Amino acid sequence: MPAVTASPEVAAAVWKPLMFRAVIAVAFGALSVFWQHPGEAFVAYSFGAYLVLTSKSAWDFAVAPVVPSPVRGLLGGAAIAWSFCAIFMLIFASTTAMSLAGGIGLAVAGILELVVYFRHRRDLVPAREFLITGVVSTVTGLLLLVWPGLDAHGIFGVAGGGAIIIAVFLLIAAFGYRHDAHERSTGR
Numbered sequence: 001m002p003a004v005t006a007s008p009e010v011a012a013a014v015w016k017p018l019m020f021r022a023v024i025a026v027a028f029g030a031l032s033v034f035w036q037h038p039g040e041a042f043v044a045y046s047f048g049a050y051l052v053l054t055s056k057s058a059w060d061f062a063v064a065p066v067v068p069s070p071v072r073g074l075l076g077g078a079a080i081a082w083s084f085c086a087i088f089m090l091i092f093a094s095t096t097a098m099s100l101a102g103g104i105g106l107a108v109a110g111i112l113e114l115v116v117y118f119r120h121r122r123d124l125v126p127a128r129e130f131l132i133t134g135v136v137s138t139v140t141g142l143l144l145l146v147w148p149g150l151d152a153h154g155i156f157g158v159a160g161g162g163a164i165i166i167a168v169f170l171l172i173a174a175f176g177y178r179h180d181a182h183e184r185s186t187g188r
Contacts, residue, residue, distance in 0.1 A: 006125040008181055013064035014126045015177035018170050021057035024050060025167035032160020036153075043152040044093035047102055047159055051086035055079040058109075061126075071124060074116045078109035096148065098155045103144030106162070110137030126177065132169045136162050 006014070028050040035042075055078075061067065062075035085105025089097050113134030120127040140162030144155065 005180055006177060007066075010066045010125060011177040012181035013066045014061055015174050015181055017057045017061035017064070018126070018129065018177065019174035020060065021054055022167050022170035022174055024053040024057065025163040025170065029160045029164035029167055032156045032163070035156070038152055038156050040095060040098075040152045041093050043156045044089050044098055047098055047155070048086040048090040050159070050163065051082040051089070051102070051105055054109075055082035055086070058082070066124075068120065068124060071116055071120050071127065074112045074119075078112040081105050081108040081112070095150065095152055095155060098152070099144045099148045099150060102155065102159060103141045105141065106137045106159075107141030107145065110134045110139075110141055113137060126173075129170065129173045133166050136165045136169075 005011075028046065031046060038046075058075045058079045062072045062079070067075075082105050085101040088101040091097075092101075111134070113130040116127050117130040117134055121131075140158060143158050144150070147154070147158075150158065
C-alpha cells in the first residue's frame with residue numbers, strides 16, 4: 001500500500017505554519033521544564049503568549065489557499081478560542097484565571113482540531129496532524145479544568161507538558177512537509 005503524501009503545493013503551504021507552532025511549543029515547553037520557581041504573573045504572561053502565538057500559527061494554516069473553506073472556519077474558531085482565553089488570562093493573571101481560561105481555550109481548540117481531523121483527513125492530508133494536537137490540547141485543557149487548585153508551577157507543568165508533546169509531533173510533521181515541498185519542487 002503506497003504512503004499517502006501531500007501534493008507539493010499543499011506541503012509548501014502548510015509546513016511553515018506547522019513549524020512555527022512547533023517552535024513556539026518547544027520554547028514554551030522548555031521554559032516550563034527549566035524555570036523551577038515561576039511567579040504567577042510570569043506563568044500567566046508566558047502561557048498567554050503561547051496561546052496567542054499558537055493562534056497565529058493556526059490562522060496562518062487556515063488561510064493557506066490550499067485549505068478548504070470548512071477547515072478555515074474550524075481552525076479560525078480554534079484561533080479565536082486561544083486568543084480570547086489568552087486575553088482573559090493576561091487581564092486577570094491569577095492561577096484561577098489560568099486554570100479556567102487556559103483549560104477552556106485548550107479544550108475548545110482541541111475539540112475543533114479533532115473535528116478538522118475527523119471531517120477532513122481524507123480531502124486534506126495535513127488535517128491528519130490535528131489528531132494528536134487535538135487530543136493533547138483537549139486532555140491538557142481538561143486537566144487544567146479538573147484541577148483548578150493548581151499553583152502557578154503546576155499549571156506551567158501541565159500546559160508545558162502538553163506543549164512538549166505537540167512540539168515533538170509537529171516538528172516531525174513540519175520537516176516532512178518541508179522535505180516533500182522541496183523534493184518535489186526540485187524534481188528529485
